[in-house]
Amino acid sequence: MQLIQWFVRFLGRLPPNVRRGVGATLGSFLQFLPTKTRAMTHTNIQLAFPGLSRHAQNKLVNASLRELGWKSLELLSTWHRPLEQIRADIKAVECPDGVLDSHAEPTLILLPHLGNWELFGVWLSSIRPYTAMFRPLRAPQFTDVVKGARERDGNTLVPTTPAGIKTLLHDLKAGKQAIVLPDQSPTDRGVFTSFFGIETATTTLPYRLALATKAQVVLGAAVWDAGGYRILVRPLPRADELDQLAWLSHMNLEIERLVSDYPEQYQWEYRRFRKAPDGSLRYP
Numbered sequence: 001m002q003l004i005q006w007f008v009r010f011l012g013r014l015p016p017n018v019r020r021g022v023g024a025t026l027g028s029f030l031q032f033l034p035t036k037t038r039a040m041t042h043t044n045i046q047l048a049f050p051g052l053s054r055h056a057q058n059k060l061v062n063a064s065l066r067e068l069g070w071k072s073l074e075l076l077s078t079w080h081r082p083l084e085q086i087r088a089d090i091k092a093v094e095c096p097d098g099v100l101d102s103h104a105e106p107t108l109i110l111l112p113h114l115g116n117w118e119l120f121g122v123w124l125s126s127i128r129p130y131t132a133m134f135r136p137l138r139a140p141q142f143t144d145v146v147k148g149a150r151e152r153d154g155n156t157l158v159p160t161t162p163a164g165i166k167t168l169l170h171d172l173k174a175g176k177q178a179i180v181l182p183d184q185s186p187t188d189r190g191v192f193t194s195f196f197g198i199e200t201a202t203t204t205l206p207y208r209l210a211l212a213t214k215a216q217v218v219l220g221a222a223v224w225d226a227g228g229y230r231i232l233v234r235p236l237p238r239a240d241e242l243d244q245l246a247w248l249s250h251m252n253l254e255i256e257r258l259v260s261d262y263p264e265q266y267q268w269e270y271r272r273f274r275k276a277p278d279g280s281l282r283y284p
Helices: 001-010 016-032 036-048 054-080 084-087 117-125 140-150 162-173 206-212 244-261
Strands: 089-092 107-110 128-132 156-161 177-180 189-195 198-202 218-224 228-236
Touching: 001 054, 016 036, 036 054, 054 117, 054 140, 084 117, 089 117, 089 218, 107 198, 107 206, 117 128, 117 140, 117 177, 117 218, 117 228, 128 140, 128 162, 156 189, 162 177, 162 206, 177 206, 189 244, 198 244, 206 244, 218 244, 228 244
Parallel strands: 089 228, 107 177, 107 218, 128 156, 128 177
Antiparallel strands: 189 198, 218 228
């Protein structure tokens, strides 16, 4: 276990050019090895972009897998490098005036699996600490590493349980900010709303938290763009302005627009479209 942790730390602290080279090599392997990751990426891109030619779909699959290899090393780097070095990788911030400025207003940040979400968390904590849910990883030796990295700067991680949701509610009502992942398949049935034209099981947690706490809600991402990271912050309507289905439909549409700008940086290997409204599964 200690050897694995040492190796991960070693990879995370590689110089930028070496890190990117190793990541590119890993991405090349992912393109050609017959893995579940490659198969799922291909299936999801076919579902999300049916209008693309087969050649264009395959090109996007390969770009996504290359990005996944590179991103894996970037995430490791974000866990292990000093905060000042990580923030120095940010070359631009797109955040409307007045958004995230108030330290007294509850703010719910929805962070889809786009770009380097770990780096976004590091940037966000430079404004003020956040609370987020955390599920222990399948590889226990990485759990403490990730948890320790995310709790830097005074952030708080809570379990993915009713008790954890209760803490999120408490902190938001106290005027703090919290992060929720909006593009995971819900553990319960959730609701079905369109995502890339597909009726997709969508968690209701963002809407319920925002409605109960009157929080401002924003989408966030840290995407690689022209030699550095670009922070994107896009406001969403307040929850009391729309009913649940309309609000979640709008949320999915805004995530879709964000992903469409950087499609190769989205986590297409996740089984996002698995559940169908009739209870069947679109794939295993």
